[in-house]
Amino acid sequence: MTELSLREPLIFELSKPGRGAVTQFPPNVAGSVRVPENLRRRSPPALPEVSELQAVRHFTRLSQMNFSIDTHFYPLGSCTMKYNPKACNTYAMLPEFLGRHPLGPEPQGFLACMYELQGMLQEITGMQAVSLTPMAGAQGEFAGVAMIRAYHRARNDTGRTEIIVPQAAHGTNPATATMCGYTVREIPCDANGDVDIEALKLAVSPATAGIMLTNPSTLGVFERKIVQIARTVHEAGGLLYYDGANLNAILGKVRPGDMGFDVIHMNLHKTFSTPHGGGGPGSGAVGVSARLKAFLPLPIVGKENARYRWLTEGDLPQSIGRLSGFMGNAGVNLRAYIYMRLLGRQGMVRVAEFAALNANYLMKRLQAIGFEAAYPKRRASHEFIITLKQEHKAYHVSAMDVAKRLLDYGFHAPTTYFPLLVPECLLIEPTETEAKEDLDRFCDAMASIREEMRHDPEKLASAPHTMPVRRLDDVRAAKQLDLIWKGSAAYQEPLGS
Amino acid sequence: MTELSLREPLIFELSKPGRGAVTQFPPNVAGSVRVPENLRRRSPPALPEVSELQAVRHFTRLSQMNFSIDTHFYPLGSCTMKYNPKACNTYAMLPEFLGRHPLGPEPQGFLACMYELQGMLQEITGMQAVSLTPMAGAQGEFAGVAMIRAYHRARNDTGRTEIIVPQAAHGTNPATATMCGYTVREIPCDANGDVDIEALKLAVSPATAGIMLTNPSTLGVFERKIVQIARTVHEAGGLLYYDGANLNAILGKVRPGDMGFDVIHMNLHKTFSTPHGGGGPGSGAVGVSARLKAFLPLPIVGKENARYRWLTEGDLPQSIGRLSGFMGNAGVNLRAYIYMRLLGRQGMVRVAEFAALNANYLMKRLQAIGFEAAYPKRRASHEFIITLKQEHKAYHVSAMDVAKRLLDYGFHAPTTYFPLLVPECLLIEPTETEAKEDLDRFCDAMASIREEMRHDPEKLASAPHTMPVRRLDDVRAAKQLDLIWKGSAAYQEPLGS
Amino acid sequence: MAFIPHTAEDIARMLGVIGVNGIEDLFDEIPAELRAGALSLPEPLSEMEIGRLMGERAAIDGRPLNFIGAGAYEHHIPAPVWSIATRGEFYSAYTPYQAEASQGTLQLVYEYQSMMCALTGMEVSNASLYDGASALAEACLMAVRSNRSSSSRRILMPRAVNPTYAQVARAIAGNQDISFVPVDYDRFAGVTLLEALEAYSAQDFTALIVQQPNFFGSLEEVDALTNWAHENKILLIALVNPISLALLKPPAQWGTEIAGVRGADIVCGEGQSLGVPLASGGPYFGFMATRMHYVRQMPGRIVGRTVDTEGRPGFSLTLQAREQHIRRSKATSNICTNQGLMVTAATIYMSLLGPRGLEAVAQASMQRTGELISALCQVAGVKRGFTAPHFHEAVLLLDRPAAEVLAALYRKGIIGGLDLSERYPELGSAMLVCATETKLSVDIDRYRAALTDAMSASCAT
């Protein structure tokens, strides 16, 4: 037996046959309905059998092993890890909202919120209509590109088989284009982070279905030639898709609709601060210009004679269809609605202002410490990139080493190795809800790590030192696959194959 | 800047003038009601000014520095740190319950719960009536002793000025007797933990108002001569007070009323598992035999014509009065009610059975490891005492050292140095909700610490090693009083004195 | 078995280690004749069933619109407060006896103490008492211990102090032969006038209690009352509402310096307003603060900042020699378990509101009450009870029996106020009404409309 360590056994290791959180079991029901013999399960599934206290303790302890916004500064670029107001969760979890079956008669209270949310998102993006159906950013992208496809098809413009994507794009962009049956055509960016217009001009053709962009781009800078890009693509007959992951940077300052985009998805879990939940859920609402309105995914909330109702196939016969079993991540949308109402007109603009202030301040301070900004001549948007290629050469430390070492200092690491085209990069997004003091403390940590690079590089290479585990062997994880608990009966019982 | 440490600044250190969690501020109200100049506050109170995220992060991080039932085995003797079912909190916090003003028309739903709770507590204790008013065990004791006093007074039996208390009693017992205007007379226990009957016989007199006892006693053993004690005290004209802190040990096995007690307080936060909340709130419901019924503290819930109502002064003119501004810790009582309904008839008896099983098992195992039980010939009740007087002599380690070292192994320490009459003692109460594996792990830790005593006693003397702080200087804390944040304006502004 | 993790095999093994045949054997020291028979208790419910039952009970009580204050106030409670306070690490821990494993609670209490001192202006605060009423009782006991120049054990208790608090003080302190002498209030102004005290000048009293705002919601002339007390070597116990302190002069600054002393000697009150829900009356928490001079007379736990063996700052319970577990029959109080979780909530609440937010809450509450009073006084047969300025409640006089009017309002889902007729028969038909920042103009309009109906209806009866 050794001292306290944060290691927690697997829940299966706490299990014993016959144990159980029995107050959670339903009371016995009289009656004798039985499953036919040939369809019955023969042996019980190897789920854990634990007491309620064991389960509560186990998962509470597990939770403590996570970094999170509620406990740590979390400047994960491209992810907008800002404060998730508790009110959003509290009021979205009112029993009437939680208890409502999605297929029951249309709940006017809930639909009122959704209808207003659609309207607010329209206003903010400058688009003509919004569907709240997509369940995360990537599904919003899917909806967007599927609408582009439906649009061209509806016009019998069937030769358009390519989607243009800048090199720096988020992985979901090319993956989405493929899912929609398109071929991806990558174009480069120039040294200042703008799209290489000449390359774009060469890339567009009658095969161009559209382009997927975000602005500010994933390089953390505002795409200055956006009007020209829009013109180029539109003239080629393509449509413009806006990846809304970076909307936080421009809320109230410039609207994708006004920049010429035809379709946009928003990451409500980023810009509108619904929680990231350890990986999800998100919500990827899509907004469209007038020409794509008819293709929006279903359902959408409409209002008629002071009653709200779901618009369905009958209302939008050209719709790209349904993307979820019901109506998307309703509860996430509810949280976004509450957040937006809390911010209101004034608060919404401040988001971009202070996100930009924090990012530019942090960039300047890190530069002063000696770090190299990837685009030093540019304003940072809500995020910016540091490249450690010098340090990599000089001290053989990697961006990953710095990321891991930051954990020891009590900071979640920035995004590493994305965008791929900047070597040894850290994409840093402080968000508007962090205080100057926290940015300063982060700078102190970075300065200290910089010292360590010179004097104690091993400290970085072997970081982290203070987490429940040391650096993990990812190669082994992928080579010697251990994906489920081996003691499980399901695993032991020979499978059919 | 150093690596991550669990140190968290004071909330005041996060404050900056002008910052604030403004969504929490009420909207402005038109109108001009003003406080007269001479009654106005001149400078704002030095409360912290922080953002909502700062507050959330600060208190979330602080919470992580606590051991608790939800995270650790917490065998704190005399405190019954068992699992607090989440359901109790969830359902006690329904908005209708939370929103109800205590002085509004009598809420029939809530009162139904309280009425039934009174009844269940009566049944379990074998008493004739119950008041839920006292707000913790000590206030329940106060109510009990005040009733004893009122009883004697009502009979014009005014010479009774003493309350008998066994040496081993909890501190609240003598303190309560004093608060009720009594003199305390202590009596010793014998070598087996029973009250010294001869001493009791010598102690009783016409001055005896009553005796305060718990059974099982704070020595962790059942007082076998309880019938004789009851007779002795009753014959002397005194009444018997039962300290219900140890009720967990005997639920459904033996009832205080049947043992001859006249009055009992219960610690609902112990036996009925309402949370301890980092120090409270509790609830100290009192039960009485028929002769004390008229003196119960107010209010009590009555039922008339299928309506529940508060019984007040008009109903119980001899009552000792009111002990709280409203009706005691209503929400705690609600949690106890839910807990009791979840357990029901069968569950209630099992509490005592498994509390006893766990305690006796743990005692035997620790004895096998080499620890000395204070009462080796006795059954443990729900708790038991280990004395380290041998180890203290042999290795110069104290009970406190072992307690602190246990923290390093991930266990909250047992109660130390109580009861005072057993030297270097640990009072260990595992409770019924802990699994055998956890008891075994605790034994492993104790065995390991035992090894350390021999081979590395310094490790114990300097424990804990893995907590956010090392051992704290309590002497300095009491000598150089630092009780509030010194930067506070209130502190800097010269006070009147 | 509900909440019991033991399997049949566990039980068998454990019994084996103990060396008994069955669990019953563990109870063999209990005399057979005492053994209980089967308990008559309801069958166990599953969580699903209790959830449904509680939902039904809650639905019976509903959510009326409430205008009672009288010691418990309905303020907005920020969502973070209880989502953090109910975290297991706060909710299911106990008194921080093991300081090193309880730094979270300890630091929080230290912050709480600092905040209460900031609000009251006092030098030290304890970690809570049960509630406002019992805190007043403890303050009386503490005053008796502290005032060395008095031996009377007599305390002046104005009638404008919450009458339930007066009852509680009597029930608790009365057992130690402390007596309370009532001081009348001015029928016109609704405050305790100096004139009413003059009669007691030069008598031996231990303490004078001043509630600000008083039970009627009126603002007392605290300077004059404090000075009078100190001139007569009487300790001043201030009973205050913490929200009001964002606007009102802190008790430490009441009066002028007399014989080297200024302001209240002991400050206490009900902390519920600070983020704790109404919840049918509890759990709330009492607070208490005093001068450093009296710290060893103060009941309740106190947290101090100190250092660990490596010199790092840390927190622990201190001055425990005042407490029952050390001092036993000579302790300052018998209190052990306090209201820790409520203090947790209050500390989070005060951190979120800060000085500006708290002032805005106080200001808005005062204004809403002003609006309410104006609105209701437009109803025929309703008028203000007193002339003194009020904070967030006030007395209204009705020309119909208050009980009838309130019953009519309740039928419309409104809890209109507290009927004062029993406690203050001299006022005739009177009720105490309150509005906080949670009452919007629509609510006040709704109340006024309902009251208009109720006043004419009860007229008809």
Next chain:
Amino acid sequence: MAFIPHTAEDIARMLGVIGVNGIEDLFDEIPAELRAGALSLPEPLSEMEIGRLMGERAAIDGRPLNFIGAGAYEHHIPAPVWSIATRGEFYSAYTPYQAEASQGTLQLVYEYQSMMCALTGMEVSNASLYDGASALAEACLMAVRSNRSSSSRRILMPRAVNPTYAQVARAIAGNQDISFVPVDYDRFAGVTLLEALEAYSAQDFTALIVQQPNFFGSLEEVDALTNWAHENKILLIALVNPISLALLKPPAQWGTEIAGVRGADIVCGEGQSLGVPLASGGPYFGFMATRMHYVRQMPGRIVGRTVDTEGRPGFSLTLQAREQHIRRSKATSNICTNQGLMVTAATIYMSLLGPRGLEAVAQASMQRTGELISALCQVAGVKRGFTAPHFHEAVLLLDRPAAEVLAALYRKGIIGGLDLSERYPELGSAMLVCATETKLSVDIDRYRAALTDAMSASCAT
């Protein structure tokens, strides 16, 4: 400023460091002509106001008694589930990219994967997809990637599969030229008969989808269907309800061994039943499990157990080379954010219920539905739609228009079932009804009484 911590002084200093005069300057790279004017959005609300607004909206919707299932089921959710899942450390963290600082989420997902494999009998599970419908669409795409012996891109989609799921599969997979061929159900039994498939034998299909229990709540003869698929070199996609798996044969054991393979190849479904509230339709989560053989074709995140540099076990995301952030246009799916928090809830739910609890839930739900069907079929004009045994829902045929009957029930606070007339016009007036363990006999009685009224009333109309 809501959620913005900057003081005026902070702003000034930060602008100084940046070297600009004002915040506006930070946006000077945006072409002036693009700059947005003032937004037309509502004024900000305080938390108190939004709380009140949401309370009012929620009250409009009320709490009707619900008897719809159809893909989303009302089960009891243990109180610990969401009190733990909403802890900030779970709620406000993101995808565990930094494994060492995310062991809590990672270990939990590993446990989740193990539990889903225990339920389905499969070898590997991912960490969730968006919902059941999109999981089915992903399963179709995965089948096309996995079935090397088929080049048809044609998938057999029985009409007894949830029709919305079929729509979603078409909307998503359709873009990749995958087509779906419907397979009719037996009008009498309400299941997909082998006879309906025989027509397709020896044709090239990629996969056959089997939903168990099917959309009508009926139990399919899964062994025969699975064997038929495998005999025809068609992959079997099982669409299952996780609660039902506590009672029903796991998909890995469907059918017999054919050419070395037995059971479903891909298992997917909606996870909502496992502790996730109905909540107007989401967020829920989709699950997917498969054979180890196909693991590299599976979309979504996967957590693996590995060791750290000191050899201690730990968890991290693995096989990321399948995912969009590495493989980009060649990824198995575009999914990035998944439904992590729902998986957290489900893992806690499954831990609390365990094998026995989950079986009890399944059994009770099945029995309550049996009770419901018997009760409702006693009402004149109501009869059972199909003869096959059902799990926890079933089709009822009415001799009045279902829409009218359901509207009448709703006026009494009952959501009586799902009107099937649009989706399955051939059934006439039909509705799908469901009961779970949360529906007690009193509820069923209430429904029957209301239905009796509704059936006679709509008769009168």
